[in-house]
Amino acid sequence: MAKTYIFTSESVTEGHPDKVCDHISDAILDEFLRQDPDSRVAVETLVTTDFVTVAGEVTSKGKFDIEKVVRDTIAEIGYDNPALKFDAKTCKVIVKIDPQSPNISQGVTASEQKEQGAGDQGLMFGYATNETDELMPLPISLAHKLTKKLADVRKSKELAWVRPDGKSQVSVTYVNDKPQKVETIVISTQHDPEISNKEIRKQIIDKVIKPACGKWWHDDIVIHVNPTGKF
Template sequence: MVRRSIFTSESVTEGHPDKICDQISDSLLDEFIRYDSDSRVAVEAMTTTGIVFVAGEVTSGSKFDPQRIIRRTIKEIGYDQPHYGFDSESCSVLVSIHEQSPDISMGIAANGEKEQGAGDQGLMFGYASNETPELMPLPISIAHKLTMKLSSVRKKKELDWVWPDGKSQVSVVYEDNKPVRIDTVVISTQHSPDIHLSQLREQIIREVVKPVCGDWVDQSTKFLVNPTGRFVVGGPPGDTGLTGRKVIADTYGGMGRHGGGAFSGKDPSKVDRSACYLARYVAKNVVSANLAQRCEVQIAYAIGVASPVSVMVDTFRTGSISEDQIEARVKKSFDMRPAAIIDNLDLKKPIYKKTAAYGHFGRNEPGFTWEITDKVNLLT
């Protein structure tokens, strides 16, 4: 008997309050790294009506004006008009950044006696699946493409009534763990008060949903566009935003497990970021090598210790060889010490702002080094 199920994932636009905060945090990280590649950074942001708060711990030789970077980021997102209820020129910006704890720094820094240790304890996951060309789960892949399209039609003024805040949600029908069709698409977009709801729904389905979803939708697919109706008040005036509150949208849309650590605002010495990138790198190479149709990798660390305390590979019974064999090949082919991860994935560069919206994985763009499948030959 065929096992039929529906799996749902969501994405949010770059103008969503939580994503504003992620982009602010990573914009500041990029600026610190740009002038001092050894910067140690942990920066968080919060935003609500008319204000942005930024706080964190930083050790860096970089000198710049954080307010300038924060306001520029808000403007680039699209909050550049007072009628949005939030804009880069008039919002207040409060910054409280102090130096990283010397106790933590002493525990993780490399010196003549020991190599660089992990920046924190924790467990990190990576995942890959052969159900899309980018080896990502279909629900989150389509959800991200919808929010990217929503942002595109706004910025290009193809739908000039679309405002910055928005969300998507995609429910995919699976039969025996294979995607067969999209059951439901949900789109909620902030909009000008001048657009009529029926016109809004018609244009979003025609200009955003159908071009992205293609043949995955059919006569039975349900389209729910702004299901609550009016959505004029959005962004920070509509909802408080926080850095690191969209970790499932940042990763695999709930398909595959999550270790709990957020990414944005953290330099690559923090393994809850860099080791998640490594775990994706491993999982994607395993699937690319045809060793499995689906692969999840868990890596765990102790603070101050270089080598991971555990490495696990799960292929969900799709492996072409045993998981023990795959684990052995993975351990032989990938150096999982923090300094090696940073070096091999070239992570001491200002690449992070572009990761802070539309997902950290499945992106075939410069800087996303963890998406490269250059270990296939070593694994086979």
Template sequence: MKNYFITSESVTEGHPDKICDQISDAILDNLLVQDPYSRVAVECLVTTGSVHIAGEVTTKGFLDVQTIARRTLKEIGYTDPKFGIDADDAGIWASIHSQSSDISMGVSESNNKEQGAGDQGMMYGYACNETPELMPMPIILAHKLTKKLAEVRKNNSIKHLGPDGKSQVTIEYVDDRPKRIDAIVIAQQHKDEISEDEIKLEIYEKVVKPICGKMMDLEEKNKFFPSNSINTKYPQVFMDENTKVHINSTGRFVIGGPEGDTGVTGRKIIVDSYGGIGRHGGGGFSGKDPSKVDRSGAYMARYIAKNIVAAELAEKCEVQLSYAIGVSQPTSVNVNCFGTNKISEEDIMKLIFRIFDMRPKAIIEHLDLRRPIYKKTSSYGHFGRNDEDFTWEKTDKAEVLRQQAGM
């Protein structure tokens, strides 16, 4: 019997790095509303009381950085200087210029040239049959905990919380299947008005137990899990008497947000993807329009991997794509099913090339990526989300994969 532990973390929308991801993607969405063909590559940095935005933008639209940044801070909940930054009083600095003509020449489509990739690089997509979302269980639970932290803060069911927070979940696996929750770590910013003991008890009762407790009631389960999750096909993993729970384990988390840590766009790429299970090509997603294959290629790789697992051609699947700047066809495609495949990986590769068009323009069109959908991707993961705008989460190719595989 093989026994091992895997840990993944998530962060709330108020984490400094996530502030930056959301501002970058809010800028992207704003420009796509005005001009769906906007070329955007925007980075953000936040620190105590200030936001710094830089990047390259080519668009027919008008960019109002000040308004977008302040609105995003306010939506997150940064409306009190005690939390490290205040939406109304923060200093906003921007340095934006147009996309390099050398890059534009390689990416733009013309009468005699297909649209090429916006950069070189490799991207990974991953899927597994541990959860209804076809995602690894540790990252799914970590995201559910941070979403719950944000919910209890915003609806004031736990008072005196700040926007910054993190979760971490360790799952024990037996014979490659999730068996139990071994450890949970929560760090949640708060005001001085709430005591250490009170915040620990409140978070345990109102955040940890509803998500990870075995006695979760049906209403809570239906709220936080897709309707088909109460299904013996997927392992039901909960806390037990040996689960270790650490809540604000330093005892105090008052100084947080941009005052506690400087935030930067693209620094939570593992939180954004699969929680450390499966590989990552290294490129961030936020602030990048879909001509950047760092984003659209990763979405396509997830789409392919998820459909392969949904088709039950494999229990686990990792897809790697790679591109060269200005070139439309991928420079390589690879699939790894970790020995769980029901047909050969060579046959799966043939199906991938037959069914999926991996050229950048085709990806953008098939997944409908020129829409202003990106700000909501920038918190709680880009994958495993039950949202119709996350087109890369569809399993509409599963049936044709099964048919052509002869299953």
């Protein structure tokens, strides 16, 4: 008997708050490591409407204007307009970074008696699959392609009304652990207020979903675009 099930994955755009935080923390880490490859950086970021907090502990010889890195990163993502209620030029930025705790440092720092230790623990797992060229499962591969396409049409101004925040969700039917067809796609995207929901749906299907799906596109996919209304 065939084993049939639906597998669902989601992805978010670079303008989604979760990704904005990731980008800011990554940019700060990159600059510390650029200046001092031996840097140890534990930095977290929180964002909300026109507000950013960066906090954590750092051991590094690197010195730079962290607030400038924060603002440059936000602008690069695309938040450069007061109408978005999150503007790189005017948002409030609070930075609270202290030296690394000496108790953690003594467990991490290498010495003649011991190798360098870890300042935290983490468990990761995953697998490669031949379902896609990226060796990733088809649902997450398509979800990432959809959010990447959303960013592309925004930055190229092909769909100039698209704003930075968005997400995708893709559900795929599997039979005997092999993907058979895409069942459902959900796209939510911020947008300028002037465009209608009907026009948003049409343009997202034509300019984002169909190109991103490629050979997996078919006319029976159940599509939800901004299903809760204006965004």
